[in-house]
Amino acid sequence: MERNRVVIIGAVALGPKVACRLKRLRPDFDVLMIDQDEYISYGGCGMPYFISGDISDVRELMSTSFHMERTPKFFEDAKDVRVMIRTRALAIDRDARTVLVRSLSGGLEEQIPYDRLVLATGSLPNRLPIPGSDLPGVVSLSNLQSAVAIKERISRGEVEKAVIIGAGAIGCEMAEALTDLWGIETSVVEIADQVLPVILDPGLARMVGQHMEEKGVGLYLDEAVREITTENDGGALRVVTSRRTLDADLVIASVGVRPNSQLAAEAGLLVSPRGGIVVNRRLQTSDPHIYAGGDCIETMHLVTGKPVFFPQGSLANRQGRVIGTNLAGGYASFNGVVGSFSIKIFDLAVASTGIPRATAAMEGYDAVNALVVQADRAHFFPTQDLMYLQLTVDRKTRRILGSQGIGHNGDAVVGRINSIAAMLPYRPVLEDLSNMEVAYSPPFASALDIVNAAANNAENILDGYNKPIDADEFRRCFLEEKADDMVCLDVRAPANAGPFVERFGDRWVNIPQETLRQRLNDVPADKRLLVVCNSGVRSYEALRQLEHAGICSAVNIQGGIAALKKSGLLDADDQGEDR
Amino acid sequence: MERNRVVIIGAVALGPKVACRLKRLRPDFDVLMIDQDEYISYGGCGMPYFISGDISDVRELMSTSFHMERTPKFFEDAKDVRVMIRTRALAIDRDARTVLVRSLSGGLEEQIPYDRLVLATGSLPNRLPIPGSDLPGVVSLSNLQSAVAIKERISRGEVEKAVIIGAGAIGCEMAEALTDLWGIETSVVEIADQVLPVILDPGLARMVGQHMEEKGVGLYLDEAVREITTENDGGALRVVTSRRTLDADLVIASVGVRPNSQLAAEAGLLVSPRGGIVVNRRLQTSDPHIYAGGDCIETMHLVTGKPVFFPQGSLANRQGRVIGTNLAGGYASFNGVVGSFSIKIFDLAVASTGIPRATAAMEGYDAVNALVVQADRAHFFPTQDLMYLQLTVDRKTRRILGSQGIGHNGDAVVGRINSIAAMLPYRPVLEDLSNMEVAYSPPFASALDIVNAAANNAENILDGYNKPIDADEFRRCFLEEKADDMVCLDVRAPANAGPFVERFGDRWVNIPQETLRQRLNDVPADKRLLVVCNSGVRSYEALRQLEHAGICSAVNIQGGIAALKKSGLLDADDQGEDR
DSSP states (O other): OOOOEEEEEEEEEEEEHHHHHHHHHTTTSSEEEEEEOOOOSSSSGGHHHHHSSSOGGGGGGOOOSOOOOOOOOHHHHHHHOOEESSSEEEETTTTTTTTEEEEEOOOOEEEEOOOEEOOOOOOEEOOOTTTTTTTTTEOOOSSSSHHHHHHHHHHHHHSSSEEEEEOOOOHHHHHHOOOOOIIOOOEEEESSSSSSTTTSSSHHHHHHHHHHHHHHHEEOOSOOOEEEEETTTTTEEEESSSSEEEEEEEEEEOOOOOEHHHHHHHHHHOOTTSSSSOOOOOOOOTTEEEEEEEGGGGEETTTSSSSEOOOOOHHHHHHHHHHHHHHHOOOOOOOOOOOOOEETTTEEEEEEEEEHHHHHHHHTOEEEEEEEEESSOOTTTTOEEEEEEEEETTTTTTTEEEEEEEEEEEHHHHHHHHHHHHGGGGGBHHHHTTTTTOOOTTTOSSOHOOOOOOOHHHHHHTSSSSOEOHHHHHHHIIIIIITTTTTEEEOOOOHHHHHHHHHHGGGEOOGGGGGGGGGGGGOOOEEEEEEOOOSSHHHHHHHHHHHHTOOOOOOEEEHHHHHHHHHHHTOOOOSOOOO | OOEEEEEOOOOHHHHHHHHHHHHOOTTTEEEEEEOOSSSSSSSGGGHHHHHHTOOOOOOGGOOTSSOOOHHHHHHHHHHEEEOSSSEEEEETTTTEEEEEEEEEETTOOOOOOOOOSEEEEOEEOOOSTTTTTTTTTTEOOSSHHHHHHHHHHHHTTSEEEEEOOOOOOHHHHHIIIIIITTEEEEEESSSSSSSSSSTSOOOHHHHHHHHHTTOOOEEEEEEEEEEEEEEETTSSSEEESOOOOOSSEEEEEEOEEEOHHHHHHTTTTTBBBTTTTEOOOOOSSSSSSSSGGGEEEEETTTTOOOOOOOOOHHHHHHHHHHHHHHHTTOOOOOBBBBOOOEEEEEEEEEEEOOOOOHHHHHOOOOEEEEEEEEEETTTTSOOOOOEEEEEEEEETTTTTEEEEEEEEEEEHHHHHHHHHHHHHHGGHHHHHHHHHOOOOOOOTTTSSHHHHHHHHHHHHHTSSSOOHHHHHHHIIIIISSTTTTTTEEEEEEEHHHHHHHHHEEEEEEEEGGGGGGGGGGGTTTTSEEEEOOSSHHHHHHHHHHHHHTOOOOEEEEHHHHHHHHHHOOTTTTTSSSSS
């Protein structure tokens, strides 16, 4: 049999999945995994939870669900997969079909023959291109050893202050890990003007950042780190940004990762300009005897139709199965990603799929964001909580390009985003989402569920019935510029509107929506009206009634007072319980 | 304007949605809602939670999210919609375009003209066709008054024992409501041999029934109620079934509902053999001036392609918006349902979409059920819990026909089912679900999430790699028939298998999976082998290794010990923590 010697370089996520799937289909194959590390097959995404203490023992990240450690011996005994750890792959000879490896223990080099090769080399953390980035105490969360080292330092009480550079996923998770359970004074410095850049649009990002600040994280956005200095080697660090200097006992650099494709490139395999190994849908590289998957490849974005680098442990697992099937002689394909993302940041769940408006705009779409704030189940059900769900839609085709949501009932948020993600490969338009069938009962959904409401709201905006402004526009126009000709028309009950009228005087007018048609004369129709209620529903109703009365200068504050408060634009003690 | 007088018959769910949507688009229209009841626009699906006490005040079911009661005055003030309550529609004169109505207060009759009419007449509870079904104390949960009456009786301490007839959705919710918070000794009698018939396949239904019994509900399946008797009027009741007699102070009949389409039929509108008003995709009846939606219509099942009666408050809301848009001169359509369902029963969430295997078989599919038991998020994340997720797949085309799930983290279960439901209109095959993109992070998903694992498992079964038997077959063959030539091969650790070996003796053999290849001689290869682990994953691995060794008589117990325990087939104290 010519194809039965399979060598897999990398044994963290994709590699083990390939090996196990392949051996189940073809127990007669000879499968060898090589990894330069000592730890293999671990849940790298769990590292922040190990550091936080949610997971007490690092071995849990290396264990199966039935509590067996996934050691080389486990793979050999349970899976009949051979493993060489602490072994680095140095070069691939594609003609000879061999991999040159070197043992990191003894230094011994050998040529390992293969019939089929799998590259599962993963990603590498980006380095900070600044002075001091290699000082002791400046670390990245690149592997299990680094996680163990960080936790050991914390456990020994050596970390009172920490600075995290980068407010991407790892940075935000680490901010929670350090602050929440260890009480470390933690600052996050981010060069973009928002947390989770590229993933979230600024509106929801502001809410997330606000939540982090409320939890005690020092958040410094729109600030570049210039250098990291120290007085004495191994001592306290100083992080110098474009605006300030922050003391730190520990600096975590989390400024993204890049595909680890050097080996592939040196072997002459096709690698994209951004560094991802180029593969076809069967996950074969430009050499059909060599497969690749996981963080080291580039894949297709099913919304933009363009190549994308999207490193996620889940993709590695799914792609691993595809490669395993194909190696066994079956036919499986991986068509691409819709870009789904989720993260827990303190009490908040954040999830997204598709592309944010900023990306959509770059791709040439006339993209519109529509935000809905609604209970995540029947509003009369005791465990209900508000969810903030945004859709990004192409104005011309009404195609749904993406969605982002936050809320405190995490599974409820992620469940909605997953449902939208499940449709995205089919290029849904708004009407499809408006009719999406959410399994209804009061403990789990609203009769008109928030995903349907989000589509309806976007439709109302595109049809010109709803004219929204978002929290950021409210901040600029109303709070900062304080434009004279602008008045907030608060259509809630007087008890809710009262404190705002007191605070903003003539600029805040209260006419409850149910009295609006009778009180049209009280509406300051010569002003630009910002209509507001608690969530944006009654204000939309009011907008329609104003327009029917010939008052067309009004716009609706999307998500209402709830969104403004969540964005940190109103004091926490402002009335807002009543929605 | 000819079309601007709109009359809506029925003001609970669909009616108000039509009215409000229409008025927002066309404030100039004259919209009148008519309802025979005093209460309108209430959340009927919340009634069990009102009775249980989760919701303390019945007015919460009639209130907006901003705590305004949706009374006729509210609709008139806030929505400019006129409402006539306690007014019954008696007849429709389609030629004259009038509705004859009678006031239930004064008895006055009048003809109300319309340009467009909307039928939102809802459903009627099926009556029990047995003697005694009209005795005092025998009630159905047909409207808010009945819910209030039941709760009043309970609150006065008049109900110590209750019998619920029918283990459908309402029956199961009411069993929880009466048992959990009020401590009422509650029995449920169901003529089918499972709870939630038609909705769930027997496997998961058994798990749900088991949970109800553990919570103290007396569950009598496969029993018909013959009659209800009483000693003295208003006194204690006796429910006589085909097998026993149950005492009751309260009997709740929840034996399904049927479309309330009499008015439509009498007006000569097309009504289906099963009683649903026939509508097109724009939700027009056979008279294009008359629309209908909600529980009184028949719609299309998008999986079977056949008409279906699917009464759900969520459909009424979505259909109401479609009708409102169309009445306003827009173009909206409702294409049908995929049959999504969810319910909370005590601590368990149950959700389903598509069709169960029994229905699929009747439709002519060669349908296969594949069950996966897996953590609902990263197995190392503290809040993880087991989820039981089943797929129903057509063997020939690999098309996904339906899915059912249960678990204790309700939003997690419902979120998975919603994601599958979102794909169903696009007629997905297994590979689509295998690659479905779940937003991954350890707090919310597994790296290979349970929905992907479910598809992979089904694929392995169809490909012949996995040969499953389900819990019921295990019960029949192993526990009841005790076939001599049948042996359970337990591939877990000795600590887990030990109690079973002790209990079943020679019929339970323990060979841990990771030692199997070395101990093939210990395998009783001449027997029919039921391979088992805690969830079905290691046993699948073992199955593959046995087959490679030429031992092909083995099958895999789907869902492993976890499924057997959840089904009540093993003692609760059997070891099973280790998965």
